[in-house]
Amino acid sequence: MKKIAITGSLATGKSTVLKILQNLGFATFSCDEVVRNLYEDPEIKKRVIGIFGEEILEPDGKLNKKKILEKILENQEFKKELEALFHPLVKKKCIEFINANKEEKILFFEVPLLFEAGWESFFDEIWVVSCSEKVQKERILKKGLDEKMGEGILKLQLPLSEKEKRAHRIIFSEKSIEDLEKELKEIIKEYLKA
Ligand SMILES: CC(C)(COP(=O)(O)OP(=O)(O)OC[C@H]1O[C@@H](n2cnc3c(N)ncnc32)[C@H](O)[C@@H]1O)[C@@H](O)C(=O)NCCC(=O)NCCS
Numbered sequence: 001m002k003k004i005a006i007t008g009s010l011a012t013g014k015s016t017v018l019k020i021l022q023n024l025g026f027a028t029f030s031c032d033e034v035v036r037n038l039y040e041d042p043e044i045k046k047r048v049i050g051i052f053g054e055e056i057l058e059p060d061g062k063l064n065k066k067k068i069l070e071k072i073l074e075n076q077e078f079k080k081e082l083e084a085l086f087h088p089l090v091k092k093k094c095i096e097f098i099n100a101n102k103e104e105k106i107l108f109f110e111v112p113l114l115f116e117a118g119w120e121s122f123f124d125e126i127w128v129v130s131c132s133e134k135v136q137k138e139r140i141l142k143k144g145l146d147e148k149m150g151e152g153i154l155k156l157q158l159p160l161s162e163k164e165k166r167a168h169r170i171i172f173s174e175k176s177i178e179d180l181e182k183e184l185k186e187i188i189k190e191y192l193k194a
């Protein structure tokens with residue numbers, strides 16, 4: 001079994017690539033999705049409130065994720081504490097996923113903070129999803145983040161150029177979904193032959 005990590009920078013198209021792979025019938029795992037699901041666990045919610053205080057709660061008691069993001073942008077200590085809570089849990093889910101999919105030839109994992117978290121050696125290959133700075137900016141705005149927040153997040157992450165240098169393969173995402181799918185199919189053909 002080959003474990004392939006899909007990473008990249010903010011809004012470069014990682015989830016889009018993972019979705020295409022999933023639609024092609026491959027087993028896929030998304031760290032972002034796991035984090036989203038973990039937030040639904042009342043015990044985790046309590047621990048997150050323990051880190052940031054009640055000010056990250058909406059009047060209806062829901063967590064305000066934008067506020068959490070703002071807090072980790074303001075203070076690196078918050079970021080460290082949040083990662084210390086989530087990363088081991090995400091890794092555990094990742095191992096469970098591998099164990100449940102042992103017969104698969106290839107597994108794909110979307111791991112946004114792969115390099116930052118030092119998870120490179122856990123995977124057989126690393127694919128970096130990339131695009132130009134101009135398109136990245138457009139996509140950040142499309143995600144509903146303002147320019148300042150986008151720049152703040154980018155500062156927390158390893159530069160895309162550095163990630164590209166460490167990749168086994170770079171997937172340039174500035175093309176139609178159809179062309180991206182064609183390219184991915186072509187690449188994977190070789191892996192399935194092996
Ligand atoms: C900060 C949170 C609440 C924002 O949630 P939200 O649903 O609003 O946005 P989303 O998850 O899509 O994140 C927005 C962008 O911020 C980036 N980001 C999130 N956490 C981090 C981080 N710890 N360091 C650097 N960038 C980060 C993401 O890669 C993404 O590009 C959430 O991302 C979170 O809890 N992050 C900490 C857990 C973590 O490290 N997740 C990354 C995958 S393991």
Ligand SMILES: Nc1ncnc2c1ncn2[C@@H]1O[C@H](COP(=O)(O)OP(=O)(O)OP(=O)(O)O)[C@@H](O)[C@H]1O
Nearest residue numbers: 009010011012013014015016139142173175176177
């Ligand atoms: N090939 C593409 N063609 C057109 N739009 C695209 C393409 N790839 C991604 N996008 C758009 O760009 C935005 C960001 O894409 P996506 O969510 O896949 O990025 P991401 O790298 O997973 O983001 P994040 O870092 O926030 O997790 C989305 O609005 C998506 O629809």
